[in-house]
Amino acid sequence: MIASVFEVRRERRWAALCMGALACLTVQAASAAECPGHPDAIGTSRTIVVDPRAYPIIGTMQYGKTLPLEDHEVVLTFDDGPLPKYSNQILDILAAHCAKATFFLVGSQANASPEGVRKVRDAGHTVATHSQNHPAGMDRLPFDRSKQEIEQGIASVTAALGDGTAPAPFLRIPGLRRTDEIEKFAASKGLQLWSADFPADDWRDVSAARVYELALKRLEAKGKGILLLHDIQPRTVTALPKILSELKARGYRIVHVMPATPERPATPTEPQQWQLRPPSEMVAGSRWPKVSKFAVAGPAVLPVPALSDLDWHTADLGARVSRRGRGVSLPPATPWPRQTSLPPVGTLAALPIPAASVFNIPESTRVAMLALSARRTTSIAQVRSTEVSSAGLAGKSRRHDRATTAQAPVPAEQAAQAPEGASGAAPKPAAQAKRNARSVRVAGLKKR
Numbered sequence: 001m002i003a004s005v006f007e008v009r010r011e012r013r014w015a016a017l018c019m020g021a022l023a024c025l026t027v028q029a030a031s032a033a034e035c036p037g038h039p040d041a042i043g044t045s046r047t048i049v050v051d052p053r054a055y056p057i058i059g060t061m062q063y064g065k066t067l068p069l070e071d072h073e074v075v076l077t078f079d080d081g082p083l084p085k086y087s088n089q090i091l092d093i094l095a096a097h098c099a100k101a102t103f104f105l106v107g108s109q110a111n112a113s114p115e116g117v118r119k120v121r122d123a124g125h126t127v128a129t130h131s132q133n134h135p136a137g138m139d140r141l142p143f144d145r146s147k148q149e150i151e152q153g154i155a156s157v158t159a160a161l162g163d164g165t166a167p168a169p170f171l172r173i174p175g176l177r178r179t180d181e182i183e184k185f186a187a188s189k190g191l192q193l194w195s196a197d198f199p200a201d202d203w204r205d206v207s208a209a210r211v212y213e214l215a216l217k218r219l220e221a222k223g224k225g226i227l228l229l230h231d232i233q234p235r236t237v238t239a240l241p242k243i244l245s246e247l248k249a250r251g252y253r254i255v256h257v258m259p260a261t262p263e264r265p266a267t268p269t270e271p272q273q274w275q276l277r278p279p280s281e282m283v284a285g286s287r288w289p290k291v292s293k294f295a296v297a298g299p300a301v302l303p304v305p306a307l308s309d310l311d312w313h314t315a316d317l318g319a320r321v322s323r324r325g326r327g328v329s330l331p332p333a334t335p336w337p338r339q340t341s342l343p344p345v346g347t348l349a350a351l352p353i354p355a356a357s358v359f360n361i362p363e364s365t366r367v368a369m370l371a372l373s374a375r376r377t378t379s380i381a382q383v384r385s386t387e388v389s390s391a392g393l394a395g396k397s398r399r400h401d402r403a404t405t406a407q408a409p410v411p412a413e414q415a416a417q418a419p420e421g422a423s424g425a426a427p428k429p430a431a432q433a434k435r436n437a438r439s440v441r442v443a444g445l446k447k448r
Contacts, residue, residue, distance in 0.1 A: 035098035042244050043098045045073070045253035051266040052169045052192030052259060057183060059195025059226055060276045062176060066197055068273035069224045073255045074247060076101035077196065078231035079130055079172060082109055082116025090231040090240065091123055097244045100256035101125050103231065104172040104194070107132035107156030114160035121161060126258055128170035128194070129153045139177035146182055150191075168259045170194055192259075197225025197276065200239070208238035215243050219252070222276060 035041035048068065057063045067075055076094075078101055081087040094101060103120045105127060110117045121127050132152035135141060141149070150171065157167045171191045173182060178193065186193045198218035202211045215227060229236050247254070260266040 035096075038096055038098065040245065040248070041097040041099070042248040042252075042254055044100045044256050047100070047256040047258055048267045049258050049260050049264055050192065052190055053187075054266065055192065055274055056187040057193045057195070058274070060197050060222075061199075062178060062195040065274040066225060066276050067255075067257060068267070068269040069255060071223055072250075072252045073224045074219065074252050075226045075255050075257055076229065077104065077172075077194070077226055078102070078229050078236075079104045080109070080134065081105055081231040082113045082120065083232040084113055084116050086234060086237050087116055087231045088119070089237045091119060091125075093237070093240050093244070094125070095123060097241075099244060099254045102128055102168075102170065102194075102257055104128045104130035104170070105153075105157050105160075105167070106130050106134050107153035108134075110157045110160040114162065117157060117160035118162065126170070126256070127157065127161070127167045128172065129157050129167050130172050131174050132156060134174045136175060137177060138174050138182070139179050143179075143181045143185075146179070147185055150182075150186070150189075170257075170259065194226070196228035197222055199228040200236075200243075202230050202233050202236045202239070206235065208235040211235050211239040212242050212246075215239070216246055216250075219247075220250075225276065 035043050050067070055065060058066050060066050069075065076099065078087075078090060081090075081103055082105060103125055105117060105120070107129070117127065129150075130153065131138065131149040133149060135145075135149060138146055138149065154167065158165075161167070169189075169191045171186055172194045176195055178195075183193055198215075198221070200211045200215035200218070215229075219225065219227065229240070258264065
């Protein structure tokens with residue numbers, strides 16, 4: 001009975017693997033056909049089917065795993081739609097290149113434009129979700145609010161599809177602001193949390209040429225991966241045709257990703273394929289190998305070396321060196337190292353203890369030093385006193401001069417009424433004022 005059960009399980013496993021391989025071959029055969037009317041289109045090289053529960057988080061911008069892509073394979077993803085003005089142009093560009101992508105739609109945008117959601121589905125692209133309102137800091141929201149954003153976003157996109165089908169169980173957090181709680185919640189709901197492998201910064205205020213440059217530059221640096229774009233930006237509409245054409249010119253291939261279902265089993269893969277750079281003999285590992293724990297044999301403590309172990313003066317040293325010296329004669333005695341004999345510790349001469357008189361200063365020297373210090377202090381005080389007296393006299397003289405200069409001259413009427421002198425002539429007003437000023441100055445000097 002047990003053997004039959006194992007045989008049934010083995011047969012089912014082989015059947016699933018065969019169905020997955022057959023599905024991949026069918027998709028590759030279909031994608032190998034030329035894009036009708038567009039001979040220069042890049043097309044879609046293959047489709048891979050993934051099980052979200054097997055690998056719940058992907059994208060090397062934040063995690064250690066990514067999609068199981070081969071070298072020069074690219075997965076196109078677009079966020080924040082649908083916005084008919086630009087999303088419809090993105091769909092037309094992808095259709096012209098027969099390229100399939102994954103669209104992470106916002107719930108509020110889906111409510112505003114449900115026909116945009118259906119256009120994405122009808123064009124054969126994968127419809128995924130990107131929260132309900134695209135909060136800028138989802139990692140700072142309360143966990144209940146984050147859960148509500150995720151669940152409402154799925155419900156809005158499901159309603160916009162209109163046929164009762166749900167979107168793919170792929171979720172991308174707005175701004176990639178993940179938390180441990182969000183990751184655990186998404187895994188419990190069977191959602192695969194998508195980060196990215198490289199962005200093109202098309203959400204920033206940059207030119208379309210810069211978007212094209214960053215997309216190709218970062219892709220070349222990694223060789224493969226998930227490209228993050230936005231279908232609501234005009235710069236993305238301008239840059240996308242050039243990006244797709246250049247991808248084809250450089251030998252890159254577009255890969256479409258779909259979720260596994262009971263009717264569509266996951267593509268068989270190996271765990272190392274989910275790493276961006278699988279370890280191999282030619283590629284160094286990203287971490288240092290762990291140091292093995294060796295069993296050390298012998299004693300744990302080494303003996304202290306003896307002085308005899310350092311003695312190089314052996315009897316046959318000169319003979320052995322002369323045989324290897326190619327005819328160069330050596331001195332009879334080695335100049336170094338030389339053995340020196342140190343006297344025993346007990347035979348060393350003891351130094352006398354310094355007496356207290358060594359540190360005493362003679363009384364005569366101390367008196368002379370004090371007298372010199374007193375004379376220097378007296379001289380400094382006298383100089384300062386002289387400077388202060390001179391400054392005071394100069395200040396008084398300047399104040400007196402200002403007062404004399406400010407005195408008003410005698411009016412002409414008073415000068416005319418004054419009595420005449422002995423000569424019979426009245427003195428001039430200017431001369432009289434000058435004599436008065438001189439007499440006042442002399443009187444002031446006498447008072448001093």
